[in-house]
Amino acid sequence: MIVEVNIVDTYDSGEAFFLNFDENYSETFTAEIFSSDKYKFDFESEDYYLAKRVKVRGKVKDYEGAPEIIVVEPGQIEE
Numbered sequence: 001m002i003v004e005v006n007i008v009d010t011y012d013s014g015e016a017f018f019l020n021f022d023e024n025y026s027e028t029f030t031a032e033i034f035s036s037d038k039y040k041f042d043f044e045s046e047d048y049y050l051a052k053r054v055k056v057r058g059k060v061k062d063y064e065g066a067p068e069i070i071v072v073e074p075g076q077i078e079e
Helices: 035-040
Strands: 002-006 009-012 016-020 030-034 053-057 060-063 066-070
Touching (some): 016 035, 030 035
């Protein structure tokens, strides 16, 4: 699936980096980059994608009632 959205919030938990498509991130779509894959991406701060319109490609999974895409490669995110 390809989802095109504006990133309204980002968060780095230390274990994963989240690109949130809505402020109510626990109930809406999120893209997640695990820390083990973060080295593949060319951004230095969690604010890099903030307020940008991006396309995210990947398989949509349910996580605690909210849809998410796990991003493992930079090619899955288009600016």
